[in-house]
Amino acid sequence: MTLRLGVDLGGTNARAAVVERATGRIVGSARETWTDRTPEAVIAGTAKLVTALAKEHQVGPGPVGVGFAGMLRGPVVVNAPNLGWRDVDFGGPLSAALGRDVTLVNDLSAAAWGEYSAGCAKGARDTFTVFVGTGVGSAIISNGALLSGASHVAAEFGHIKLVVESGRLCGCGQRGCLEAYVGGAKLAQWMKEEKIEGTAVDLETLAGRVEEKKAKTLYDYATSNLALAIANQVTVLNPAVLVLGGGVLSRCPGMVQRIRDTVAARSTVASSSALRIELASLGDDSGLVGAALLT
């Protein structure tokens, strides 16, 4: 049994796992919660977690895949808002601390790879993955390879613009981004401004009530724009599988249905004729499994 090591590293904690290469099955896992978010502490904590797990499961020498919630350029973290990092060399020092090569990828790329290798998109060569949770993330797998782009920041789907000028402010610093309307954190903020009580996940239920006119307006705006943007991407990419996931989408069946209907109606017939639309089947583990299997 060949084993691989993977890490899913976020702003509040890291999960590490030993994964069976052939099946994507998680053989063992462990978690570390950050009390100190400095790069030194996170590197030391991650190295300790992986080293203990590798020893416990007798994983031989070999690389570690890390899915990271942030914008990356090779081993360098360009921007990680959740950790408050900018321009941090993370991959180099982590590799030195572990005595193993480190493959560092964006968390959505890891999740897309997990679903492609061992989840709902297994067997496909071309996939488009969209996760809507706190933010909006995506990844593109084209002919069996992750699309990275000239500066390694391809597929930043959450930051395509919905409006020509102005628009709501996004976490990236620009205005009018899809994420500024649909991402769970920004949607909750918008709801608060409109005096609608609840979280982004509650909005779908609220929008179904006759008396909640404002909730319906926000929900329709967010959902129809998300669905149309995805339908347009299907036209551009011609994927075999559209993978949908994340904390908001996985809990909002109405949103998923709207995406299905809009893709059917608005993508070109040629681009969507062979398309399957699937919910991510590995749940919270897609990024963890994908990071391990990317090595």
Ligand SMILES: [Zn+2]
């Ligand atoms: Zn943005």
